[in-house]
Amino acid sequence: MSLLYPHQFHDIEHRVARLINVYKSVNDTRTISLIQSETQDHILSLFPKKTLELEKWVDQLMTLDLSTYKAEKLLAEMKPYVKPFTHPTPQQVKKVFRKVKKLKTPKISEEVLYDSTYIGWTDIASQRKYILYYDKNGKLQGFYGDLSPQVVKGFCSICNKESNVSLFMRKTNQSSDGRYTKKGDYICHDSLKCNRQLDSLVHFQNFLHKIQ
Known part of the structure; x- marks a missing residue:
């Protein structure tokens, strides 16, 4: 098969x-x-x-x-x-997040790789959520943003399922005057649960477009 x-x-x-x-x-x-x-x-x-x-x-x-x-x-x-998420090397992750100092990367088990469309983890100290994924060309991509510690019931904009969600906000600097703006939406607080609920790439791709 x-x-x-x-x-x-x-x-x-x-x-x-x-x-x-x-x-x-x-x-x-x-x-x-x-x-x-x-x-x-x-x-x-x-x-x-x-x-x-x-x-x-x-x-x-x-x-x-x-x-x-x-x-x-x-x-x-x-x-x-199942084709598992390709485990990135620490060097690859650091290259994606090269602007982040003292980046703490998670240990990813084989079971998690088989369940994952993306890899997401939260740095508790900074309340940052980091997300890694492969684009349509197979290139490792990633972004991070602030994740609210407040957890509420709602629909996740990544998996499109009702879940325990938190507000994720990513800082961008795409405004014409050079000022930073923030873009985001509610996503599952637990990225592993989100991956197990994710059964289509449509909403994940829409989320990526929304936060660019």
């Missing part, structure tokens, strides 16, 4: 969870069949090549007795096909 990106794997996870909920709560067979077909087509569309192995795997999700336990086992079989 072809490789999946982390957000695509999370997309499959979320759709499988929805399917299980439908099996438990919907009695109308036509509705169930429609959602099954929609889910099946969407998952298969994430792969450039449709293999017999892949089709058999998806077929196992289409049984009405699919349980959370069985779904977790099936998803675990798919995890090796």
